[in-house]
Amino acid sequence: MISLGENTILRYNEFTEWTDTLHNIHEKIWLQPIAEGKASVGEIISHLKNWDTYLISTIIPAIKNGEGMVFPDFDSFNKIAYEYARSGISGNFLLDEFKQTRTKLVEILLTEPDVVAKHVTANGIETCPHTGTPYSLLYIIHEFNDHDNHHKNQILTVL
Template sequence: MDNIHSIISSFKEYSSWIDTLKNVDDHIWKTPIAADKWSVREIIAHITNWDKYLLSDILPSIRRGEKISFPEFEPFNKIASDYAKSGVTKQDILNEAKDTRELLVKELNELPFETVTKHILVNEVTHCPHTGTPYSLLYVVQEFIDHDRHHQKQVQQFAQQNNLV
């Protein structure tokens, strides 16, 4: 049980990190972090889009005891990138990111232990192909934490390269 709270707490840390981006210069916010990479705004929209998918598709499937499926990554990620470049303000993207993550954490905290730890099918697969670990919602959340941290590290390195820290 402590492991569940620890993982969900780690997942929630992203909300606090979002606050550190409020004062990022608009030029930096919109500049790709490297050649053929997204900008900070696109990265945040990308993570938010996945959080929304967890809320709208994954959690309802889990509650019904069904398998879960993830969409094809490229087209799904393009939706977030296009949204980030649509003229939406930095503040709106940040608020949406924080609000969505906090709602997702609240929903996860309300799920029973058995639901969070039950073995599930993910895209018709029972175990993670990289680790051999059986899939559960908790395992999927841990994968999303790793995903968050990957992108946070990219943003932090970009900030350091531009003398923003």
């Protein structure tokens, strides 16, 4: 039987099946903002990849070291991802990078249940101010699932 935590993680992985359908989007659409003042499809994918990379390289090691999760300023962090998407990298290459990173993260999450479920702080706060739920990496992945779906809906409106 699959636990709620495993289900959340597997849902996180399933997003790559949808992003596989984005291969060969015309370059004009790939880098065109989805709406005025918004990111492009390519920038969104780069943004998602950067957050997955950050979880792998910074958040998981911090939790293993008994520390809380520390997230950077979103705007400046996302700006780096947007610049990468506009750096000349092909959409197909970026989609492949995203899938490889997400797959690697999911493998870690599935093999480290103690790290995933451990209650830790997020930027010094113990519980989500909106839900009262204690923070854990699993809670962040649950939130990221909602975040992925938000971006999926944005992209679908453009396509």
